[in-house]
Structure formats: structure tokens, C-alpha cells
Amino acid sequence: MAPPVPEVFPTYPDLAGKVALITGIGQVGPRDSPFWGNGAATARLLSRNGVKIFGCDLFLESAERTKERLLEENANAVVDVVKTDVMDPKDVEALVAAVIQRHGRVDILINNVGQTAVGNPADTSEELWARQIDINLTSVYRLCHHVLPIMQKQGSGNIINNASITAMRYIGKHQIAYASAKAAVIRFTKATGVMYGKENIRSNCVVPGLMYTPLVDNFAQSDDPGDREAAKKILDHNCPMGWMGTGLDVANGVVWLASGASRYVNSHELVIDGGITESTGTGFY
Template sequence: MSVAEPPVPEVSPTYPDLQGKVALITGIGQVGPKDSPFWGNGAATARLLSRNGVKIFGCDLNLPAAERTKERLLEEDTNAVVDVIAADVMKPSDVEALITTVMQRHGRIDILVNNVGQTSAGNPATMSEELWARQIDLNLSSVYRVCHHVLPIMQKQRSGSIINNASITAMRYIGKHQIAYAAAKAGVIRFTKAMGVMYAKENIRSNCVVPGLMYTPLVDNFAKSNDLGDQEAAKRILDHNCPMGWMGTGADVANAVVFLASSASRYVTSHELVVDGGITESTGTGFQASL
């Protein structure tokens, strides 16, 4: 298995208006070997925001993974302002503590990136009600939960940009039996769009990024694993039939998120920005229906 090289190099766009702002990023953790050149979506977003002078506050259920992101950011820039803590966005008490800690540290939240997400296999006939409920809570209710506490802060500031991470599974069937994840991510898109209209007059924008099948450290781990199940999972992802002929990375997701966080997108709200190399609009003949 191999990944085709992109025909153009990765770029790190600069948005001067972001300098000094504060970003809260959920799911900031970085997995994989320390020498991996790849970045997860949350970690890559933190990296690009930090390069633009943004103060980063991140959380993750896996504290060592969050600390790995912090370590990588400080390796690039010893002057970067990065704080990370452990938090479970499925627990209201953890979310409240998270927001309290951010405000104690910085006194404001200018950018919110809801990046937490995880999929579990199952169709309506086989998925248990317990797993369905957990998937909806993790992938959709967590977005509401964090916004519930951050929006009053942004209202007092009369400014803010919220970017939620969705998925192309919300827009079309991609050959994977992940019914709860697809339903939750569709809910994220609708939640994002409705919220954007509700708070537009208060100078709070709400948008979502919709990634396709991205080559992240998790996929890299699967591809290099000795476990046959992991190898099969990687093969299904890598056999993506992307019209552009190559897979995007966390950097491509980060570029979309940071654009939506900046004033370059000042007149953009209630929008879904698809970052998928054209998969959503393709025939999808390369997708495999089996798990």
C-alpha cells in the first residue's frame, strides 16, 4: 500500500488578524510514532493556528496524546503558547471544568474548534441501542455541550468563530456500515448551520469543515501494523478512488479550519466546507460495502 504524493507542496497560509487570539480545540491529541511526519486533524489545526500567533488551549481524552501535540508545537516554536488538559466531552462536568480553566488562563475564547469524533461499525439492525446512544453523544451532543458553555462568552465579547468537524459520511453513503456516525455528523452540519443564523447579528460565525478520507497518523498506524485487521482497515481507506488521485492530510483540514477562523472568511457563516478531493461528487465505484 502506498499513498500518492500530492502534485503541489503543503502550504501554511498566514492570517495577520489571528495574532494574539485564543483558540479552544477539542480532540487535540497526536497519536503515532514521534518521528511520524503526519499530523491528526486537531493537532494540525493547532499547529497552523499557533503559526499564526494564536494561543492554543486543547483537550483530549488521552492526555499523553494531547501532550505530544504540545511537545511538537513547542519543538517548532519555543515561544508558542500551548496548554493542554485531559477532558471527556461526553461528561458535562469535564466540559464545565474545561471552559473554566480556559477562562482562568486567558479570559476569553475567540475560536472554538470542535474536533472530537470517532466511528463504530453497525447498521440499524445490528447496532445496539447503547452503542447508538454513545455514538450520538460523542459525535453530536458533545458539540452542543461545548457550544452551550462557549457561546455566552462569545456573546459578551460580541465576537467569535466556531468551526465544527463533520464528515462526508453525513452527505453520502461511502460503503461503510456506520449508521450512528453518519447520522451524528449530519446532525453536526445542521446544528452548525442553524447556530450560524441564530448568532449572526452578534458577530459570532458558525461553520463546519467536512473532511473526506484523509491520511492521518491513525491510518498510518493501521498501514504499518502487524495486525491483519488493522491492515485490512488501512486497505479499505487507501482504496479510496479519489478523483484527484491522492489523499489529503490533516494539513488540508487545518487550512480549511484556519481560513474559517480568520477574517478572510468574515462574510461566511452557516457554511459546510467540503475537503475531500472530489469524492463526494464522484461515482464512488471504488468504495467497498463490506466491513
């Protein structure tokens, strides 16, 4: 069901002129889709607040699509996108060097990359386990490893990581590696916030639930029966609010955390799920 309330694009004047580095910025799905992925929607809302966007994605065409949509809304937006594999340490180092060369600073780091894989502890191969941990958790470490020293020199910074409700409870789908990695992202986020808080660097994370993004459409149209079944179960949800959130709902949480409006929020997990993790109803997949 479509959200019964209109989209809201809040304004945070303190964000104007800041620089945001966003991983996983690519927009997937049909070019004319009215929906935005979490990373693309976050870039959209930040851009509307005057933030300079430097984004990356494994698929450059997807990143370019996001840039195109942002410029369609605001021809004066400052948007750069590059291809980056966050599982490649050299790629990540080059990414951070590129944003510094372009803007000279990183005020906001948004670790948005994520990928799930089906498997329980008995049938998940060690190779799949390692890959899931790498892309969902180690990528967060890699970006923070290079960006935190920059934020320390600046005397300020803001890190927002993307977790998942699978980190908080079992939702009926065997994805042990993904759930473990996302749970670790929450712990990494909170510990980092404590370690760097006195240096005016905050670290928080958003915890999205079952969101209606272009990725859901991709699942529905996939040749993989497992993907199509996953899409069906997502769409047949039992969210207490009666409708699924969108990428903009995630973006609103991220941008609030990036702004001065949340200045005293640190080491926090902001759950954005319409109440589904507290629901005792069925409908999880």
C-alpha cells in the first residue's frame, strides 16, 4: 500500500555547504520509477539542503542515474559520482583521496552499502560468509579508517551507518551472515561514537525495516525464484502501520542525524520500521 501521507522534505540550514561522502548511491530499477533507493534518497534530501554530494557505487551507471535525477531537480546541485568497490582497500583509499582532492574535507560520511545472501550456519560456505562480512561490515571499517583522521584534523565530523532490523531480531529468513554483519555494524557504530565524541565527531546508525525501494521491484522481476518469493513476502508484510516506508523515510532519519538538530545524539541506533520489530504479528519473511 502506498503511504497515506505526503512526502516531507525538511530543511536544516546548518547543512548548507557541507560535504557528504555516500557509498551505495546508485539508483536501480526503471529510470522513470517514482521511488528512490536508500542511498539515492539520502543524496536527494542532502542535496536539497545545499550539501555537496560525492557518491560512489559498484555500478557507475547506477550512480550516474542518481546524479542525473538530482540535477533534474536542481541544476545547481554539486554532485560527483565515481565507481568504487568498497571490498577493495585500494578502491576505498582512492575514493577518499578523490573527495579530498575535489572538496578538501568530509563533513558527513554515510556508509550505505549492503547486500544480503540466503544461508544458515550449516549451509553457508566460508567463502560466502567472508564476503558477506566484508561487504556489510568491513566496508564500514574501511571508510571510517580513512575518513576519521580527516575529521579529526577538521575538528568535526558526522558518521551515519546503515544497519537493518535483521540485526535486532530474526525475521523468518535464513540470512545468518547478513544479520551477524549488520548487528556488528550497530556495535561498531556505538563504540566509534564513544571513542571520538570528545573530538566533536558523532557516530550513529539507522536501522531500516521492510522498505519499498526499487530493489523490491528488481526482486519481483528477477529470474531467480528465491528473489521473487522474497519480493512476495516483503509485499505481503504485516507492518502495524499498514503500509511500507520508502527510501525517503530512511533519508529523513539519516539527514536528521547529519544535522545540528541531532547535535546531542551519539552512539545511537535509529529504528525506521513502522513498528514492525515490535509486532507479534506474522508477515516476516
